[in-house]
Amino acid sequence: MTTRERLLAxxxxxxxxxxxLVLSFWDQPRHPLANWTTERERLAWxxxxxxxxxxxxxALLTPAPEVRAETRFEEREGRRxxxxxxxxxxxxxxxxxxxxxxxxxxxxxxxxxxxxFRPSRYLExxxxxxxxxxxxxxLFPLESEADQEQMVVAHGEARALAEEFEVPVVAGVPAGLxxxxxxxxxxxxxxxAVLEPDFVCDLLAPINAAFQERLALALELGVDAVLRRxxxxxxxxxxxTLYAQLAKPPLLREVAxxxxxxxxxxxxxxxxxxxxxxxxxxxxxxCLLGGDPATSAQDQREIRRRLPSKALWGGISGPLHLGRGTxxxxxRAVERAFADCGREGFILGPGVxxxxxxxxxxxxxxxxxxxxxx
Numbered sequence: 001m002t003t004r005e006r007l008l009a010x011x012x013x014x015x016x017x018x019x020x021l022v023l024s025f026w027d028q029p030r031h032p033l034a035n036w037t038t039e040r041e042r043l044a045w046x047x048x049x050x051x052x053x054x055x056x057x058x059a060l061l062t063p064a065p066e067v068r069a070e071t072r073f074e075e076r077e078g079r080r081x082x083x084x085x086x087x088x089x090x091x092x093x094x095x096x097x098x099x100x101x102x103x104x105x106x107x108x109x110x111x112x113x114x115x116x117f118r119p120s121r122y123l124e125x126x127x128x129x130x131x132x133x134x135x136x137x138x139l140f141p142l143e144s145e146a147d148q149e150q151m152v153v154a155h156g157e158a159r160a161l162a163e164e165f166e167v168p169v170v171a172g173v174p175a176g177l178x179x180x181x182x183x184x185x186x187x188x189x190x191x192x193a194v195l196e197p198d199f200v201c202d203l204l205a206p207i208n209a210a211f212q213e214r215l216a217l218a219l220e221l222g223v224d225a226v227l228r229r230x231x232x233x234x235x236x237x238x239x240x241t242l243y244a245q246l247a248k249p250p251l252l253r254e255v256a257x258x259x260x261x262x263x264x265x266x267x268x269x270x271x272x273x274x275x276x277x278x279x280x281x282x283x284x285x286x287c288l289l290g291g292d293p294a295t296s297a298q299d300q301r302e303i304r305r306r307l308p309s310k311a312l313w314g315g316i317s318g319p320l321h322l323g324r325g326t327x328x329x330x331x332r333a334v335e336r337a338f339a340d341c342g343r344e345g346f347i348l349g350p351g352v353x354x355x356x357x358x359x360x361x362x363x364x365x366x367x368x369x370x371x372x373x374x
Contacts, residue, residue, distance in 0.1 A: 002166035003052045004224065011225060011264045011287045013311050013345030018374040019338075020052040021367065022313065026353035033360060043165040051367075052347075054170045055158045057223055059214035060151050064088075064141045069110035073099060080104075081123060084111060090134035096124040113139065114174060114182050125184045133202055140210040148217060155221040168224035170266070173254065175211035177247050179204065181232040193242055200246065208250040215254060219261040226258040227266045228285070234272030236296075243279055255285050266313065270351045271296035277306040287311035290351035293337070294320040300340035311345035316366065318350030323358045327365035334369035348374075 001009070001017045009016045025034040036042040039055070046053040063069075063086075070085040080099040085092055097104075098121040104111070113126065127133065141147075155169075162169045180189045180200065193200045215226065233247045251267070258265045270290035273280070274297065280288065288310055293300050294317035304312060315337025316322065321330050337348060348370055354363065 004166050004168045007168055010347050011311050019343050020347045021370045022052050022347055022349040024353045026355050029356040031354050031356050054168045055162045057155055057158050057171045059173050059211055060147045061210055064138045067138050088135040088138040093126040093135055095126040097121040119181055119186055122185050136206040140207045142210050142213055170225045170227050171218035171223040172227050173215050174229040175208050177233045179207050225264045230267055230269045234269050235275045236272035240275055274298055281307055287313050289313040292317045312341050313347035315341055315348050316350055318352035322362045327361045330362045330365040331369040338373045
């Protein structure tokens with residue numbers, strides 16, 4: 001089977017020639033093994049190594065042309081503070097974040113709102129009052145001619161590479177509750193979701209609508225699968241009740257949209273999964289990506305038992321097995337993954353990218369065990 005055939009079959013719980021191995025790399029900085037400089041070189045490297053991979057088409061969503069960002073650094077308590085104003089036709093937003101040595105060494109002209117490094121650094125989030133929500137249609141425009149043109153170009157490049165290397169094109173969609181964690185201090189927004197549900201729903205609605213429009217465009221252009229990010233939608237943050245109220249309705253719409261176009265849906269959630277298994281079983285996505293077996297109390301056998309119709313992509317822990325373990329521990333972890341998850345509808349590989357300082361011998365041990373058991 002080609003990589004495209006193998007991954008599509010595995011995501012749909014269909015028969016494969018062998019269990020796929022998908023290992024991705026963190027980019028900044030990159031692991032010594034990942035010595036490529038272009039996407040074509042990356043795909044050639046994976047083909048030579050015999051690992052499975054895909055080409056991702058991002059759901060491009062940029063602020064409207066009327067939006068202008070203004071940035072500067074301030075000093076507070078002897079530390080640098082990054083200040084950004086978003087000037088929109090509906091009013092201005094102001095945000096402040098601690099600038100650390102490993103984040104924002106130089107002043108950017110604009111720093112995007114969707115970023116994992118924001119939540120722990122907030123001094124002042126951009127959205128504070130209901131009046132601030134009026135800026136959302138400009139920061140997350142429902143339609144954008146510029147975004148559409150860029151996605152058409154990006155799709156053409158992605159499809160050409162995918163056909164050359166016989167891999168799938170996957171549309172990446174970062175919608176849902178991840179935006180609540182990116183835009184606020186986590187403890188603050190969880191409390192607001194309980195105490196001010198209308199505020200949170202009104203904040204999420206235009207964001208989800210804009211990303212669903214981008215998803216529709218990606219499906220119209222033609223993709224093989226959809227990767228729906230739900231990293232921060234788990235019970236690490238939200239109760240099952242809040243998940244059902246806030247996360248599930250847009251996910252149901254996105255899954256239906258993808259399935260109507262014939263594309264399987266991969267849903268990414270790394271930890272805090274077990275209390276949500278009942279909810280996840282009622283959503284018809286095809287594959288669960290993540291399910292780290294070591295960083296939280298998650299039994300892969302229970303996940304397999306309670307999500308019988310869904311493929312599982314994971315099996316091992318990136319940070320604790322590949323990052324901190326020994327080669328022997330990595331091999332045992334891979335053996336356990338195969339024993340717990342089986343071979344049908346299983347893709348081996350953590351839901352996180354491999355960091356630059358994770359021991360090479362651990363990655364090779366993972367590869368070695370996979371070749372022996374696949």
